[in-house]
Amino acid sequence: MQGSPAGQVKWYRLWWSQDKECPVCNNRIDRESGWRVHRIVQKSDDGKDSRSNLVMVHPNCHKRIRSLKLKTAKPAPARGL
Numbered sequence: 001m002q003g004s005p006a007g008q009v010k011w012y013r014l015w016w017s018q019d020k021e022c023p024v025c026n027n028r029i030d031r032e033s034g035w036r037v038h039r040i041v042q043k044s045d046d047g048k049d050s051r052s053n054l055v056m057v058h059p060n061c062h063k064r065i066r067s068l069k070l071k072t073a074k075p076a077p078a079r080g081l
Helices: 005-017 059-068
Strands: 036-039 052-059
Touching: 005 052, 036 059, 052 059
Parallel strands: none
Antiparallel strands: 036 052
């Protein structure tokens, strides 16, 4: 889905809604830093792929979330949204 126009719009809106920042480290997410999309509630626990259940994080931050079993939450909405 990421390669489709609808998928690209979904990821762009997710990125924009986070004010373009990783909620784990609060640093900017861009093409150079890379990103992973993380489900707040995992699919195995009936988590959905809706934007309300997704956060965009850096690859290293995603590894930390997974290895340390950190809880994640949606960041506050970006200004103007």
